Amino acid sequence: MAADMRLPNIRKLVSLSLSAGDRRDLVVPGDVITSDSGFMRGHGTYVDEEKLTASVAGEVQRVDKLICVRPLKTRFNGEVGDVVVGRITEVQQKRWKVETNSRLDSILLLSSVNLPGGELRRRSAEDELTMREYLLEGDLISAEVQSVFSDGALSLHTRSLKYGKLGQGVLVQISPSLIKRQKTHFHNLPCGASIILGNNGFVWLYPTPGQQDEEAGGFYTSLEPISLSDREVISRLRNCLLALSAHKVLVFDTSVLYCYESSLQHQVKDILKPEVMEEIVMLTQQKLIEQEG
């Protein structure tokens, strides 16, 4: 039995980089971006007394004469090729609805999944009837954005063996703006667990799989108990991710790994205490700066 009670402290973010005040391209709502009338008004801006003003907090982006502000705190705006982790919310005719933290539920068509029995299999009426056997409400999947519909909803596909239903593991939800875009979002971390960094801010932590059975087409999930050591690594990674996200540090394989290494001197359950979190994130940022320089 352990109960840790304390008085709240005013939170401050750990930051070793330049102070945000020096960055001209970061704005808060009401900041005047430009008073030059030669620019066009894009998303996240409005004209107030002939001055272009930001309506959201974020980064100013300019394309030619068009000025937009990309908000930092936002839902997921998917682009083709993004890796996402999502949760099935509905099974419909020939398609699944998937929650991916976007404004609208994403869609996974029956024709864009790999069914057991090979790539070139025809989808018959029976397949339509047995959709629930493959993916059920509440199931988690990893997928890639195939296209974006005109209303902004995403169409997903899992036509690769690396995508598909997710088995045992832990889901961590962080802000999509904190995920760094990279060549690959699937990593087998050397500490003994694997991670899928979904562009939508859903991060999936799971024990590194052994040999995979290709016949099942990614729909088979093992319900075998996971060893205690793997569990501890996953729990530690989960708490590290939450610490990074609390201090707004960009999440990618290196930062997660450095954070994991910095946290090793603490117990897993202590990582979420504010002072420990601060210390770990500080160490992580130092390591990241050293590595860059």
Add this chain to the structure above:
Amino acid sequence: MATVQVSEAEKVYILHGIRDDLRVDGRGCEDYRHMEIETDVVSNTDGSAKVSLGHTAVLVGIKAEIGKPRPMAPNEGYLEFFVDCSANATPEFEGRGGEELGKELSNTLYKVFNNKHSVDLKKLCISKGEHCWVLYVDVLLLQCDGNLYDAMSVAIKAALFSTKIPKVHISNDEEGGKEIELSDDPFDCMRLDVENVPCIVTLCKVGHRHVVDATLQEKACSVASLIISVTHKGTVTCVRKMGGGSLDPESIFEMTETGKRVGKALHVPLMKLLQQEESLGTRQKVGFLG
């Protein structure tokens, strides 16, 4: 109640973790998440407290008003509970959505405090049969992340601790009637003895074991939970079973024993913290924007 969806495989992962005494966030089965408590956060109440436990946030305000004692207990004051579920916590609470949960929570609170020892109600009496203090305990749920009951009870205890009831003076006027005069001095006030105020411990049965302070994900894996309110001496004032599943008599016994032990241990750091905050005097409040 705010619910989350959990897939079968995730459930298995959580279940096995609890069996091995290592939960998803690294805690053991009887560990609480870390708790932040602050009292006197709302200036227009007589006592208030804000508690956050993980992402669960509860605000309690206590208003003291003069009312008429209940006919059954003419020399006692009484407590009224009201729980409001803010739509900030989850969109389900919008409109009348939170009413049912609020009702359930406040009914539990009435049961928990329905005994002579929790709060000294006689102290709340002003003049027998005519005037007494009524303490309106208003609970506001700001965020739900599991374990509402425990957070709520801790917040109520903290708020009762910080409650300052002005002293009253009764004088007889010429016509024989009584006149009540409130003291103007803000420091001339009465404090409540919260030593015996119980804390609620919620135990969720997950698989073959039970956990305290379950997160929403863990709650989704459990079929039944037991709510036990325990005083600092280990006296149980109320037990309730929640959820649709059934509990074995043997496991109820086990859970009550754990609840008693955990509840007893919960009071120690809480009282220490409240006294520490008191001794710090006028500290700058963190409030809601910290």
